[in-house]
Amino acid sequence: MMAEGEQKPKRLYQVWRGSNRFFCAGRLIFGPDVSSLILTIVLVGGPALAFCIKVLHTINVIEKNGKDSHYWYIVLLVAALLTCLDILFLLLTSSRDPGIIPRNTKPPESEEAFDMNTPSMEWINDKTPHLRLPKTKEVIVNGHSVNVKYCDTCMLYRAPRASHCSICNNCVQKFDHHCPWVGQCIGLRNYRYFYMFISTSTILCLFVFGFSWVHIAQNKEGVLKAMQKDILSDILIVYCFITIWFVGGLTVFHFYLICTNQTTYENFRYRYDKKENPYHKGIRRNLVEVFISKIPPSLNNFRAFVCEDENMVIEATGTDHVRTSKEKIDIEMGNKFSESNGISLPEILQNLHYDEWEGNSKSKEGIIDFDTHPSPFVFEPEKRYEEIIAHETETVHQV
Structure with a gap:
């Protein structure tokens, strides 16, 4: 029973x-x-x-x-x-x-980690354009470079020649139509x-x-x-x-x-x-x-028993929202980092004022509690970006 x-x-x-x-x-x-x-x-x-x-x-x-x-x-x-x-x-x-x-139940880990020996901080709760899974990856097929795309729905990098069918809502190997x-x-x-x-x-x-x-x-x-x-x-x-x-x-x-x-x-x-x-x-x-060649077996055993919790509906996750533990912003790199990658830092980082940082926020293991403390972010558009970077660096060293 x-x-x-x-x-x-x-x-x-x-x-x-x-x-x-x-x-x-x-x-x-x-x-x-x-x-x-x-x-x-x-x-x-x-x-x-x-x-x-x-x-x-x-x-x-x-x-x-x-x-x-x-x-x-x-x-x-x-x-x-x-x-x-x-x-x-x-x-x-x-x-x-x-x-x-088969779909992934979670996004793959980003292979692009920023390995920098400088003070850095985790970016929390917002979009960072260069901290995401890249939309394409380059693979070599028979000596030729081929770009494979990331599928937001299946949360995987498609195999070469695979594509996502919007009607069946699946990624299909060697998709024809x-x-x-x-x-x-x-x-x-x-x-x-x-x-x-x-x-x-x-x-x-x-x-x-x-x-x-x-x-x-x-x-x-x-x-x-x-x-x-x-x-x-x-x-x-x-x-x-x-x-x-x-x-x-x-x-x-x-x-x-x-x-x-x-x-x-x-x-x-x-x-x-x-x-x-x-x-x-x-x-x-x-x-x-x-x-004449043998047809490859299916990648799915549709009659196999599965744990439903592991196959729950996962909403389509855009690459703009994918985050991993390797995603970090190095503030000391400043504009040099963003310019070298052709990407600008988020506007909110360009206008931070840190005078009340230590008084208005608490941090534990690098995580800031924004629920019980007022926001430390005060926008001063007229302040030069170089002064902000220098001030933030000094604050980080003091901590």
Whole structure:
């Protein structure tokens, strides 16, 4: 029996802070717009089903006339197989982890500490522009320098090629784009299935388009009269003609991206127009990487039991508000420090008057109690900054 007041342990998918939707007890993960998947299945399966019905009708007519219908049985089988494969690749794309990077529960420690052998003080309760986690870090990829960005929501430095999806609210490895037609991000772990889905859709459209014309052409009364009578074939021809431009264009475009080892996100930002692509390995190796190499395992075990307290909602933390124990301002550096870094000290430090510092505040281990004592800060804009620095330094030495 569970003790009274004790919470039942939860699985990771139950406390997940992204916008994803889970099914089958966390075994399947979809995007928040999973309902669009139903529309896509209808758009793929509906015309394919109508075509199969048309082929069955053709087979019945041929057999009534005592002719051989084996040819159309093959057409029916291929159409059904392409349709099933297309929907299978669609579901594989939509229902798996695209490469979500687990969030941090707290910001990483800043790697930039000011190591100065001079009196210094902790800056408390305000923004200090140069005391924050840098927005970007430089890493080396295949001998090329690449900047990776800090994610305010996930509180981590993204891996190269990773990006944060605003729809799913997750950072995704090798982020390509968020596809509304499959209701899921396209990333490292499902890009292969996505390409198979759009390429199979293209083949299916061409197949239905071609044999719909065959249905019309085999009518001995002529094409125009046949089109007037065979309305279903007319609709399939128009539908497939429009769809081919869309899915066919996507197939060709993504094949180009695969051969050049780019993502849609990178291509739209023109990242490699004026510099070498550090990820390009040659066409053959690029194709092997996408279609033959082993898909890496998920970084998340959504069915694992977790402590809910460790996975509570953490508000997006901007880099302007991130503080660590290493963040210190050295007053004796004065303007030289700020000018050398291209950053000015906060205005409040430039206008401090310390005459009442010792009388109006108490400090313990370098921490000032502002709740029980009046503020020691008196603004004197006319006082020169150099005099303030000299006075503060003298005060610190006396303490």
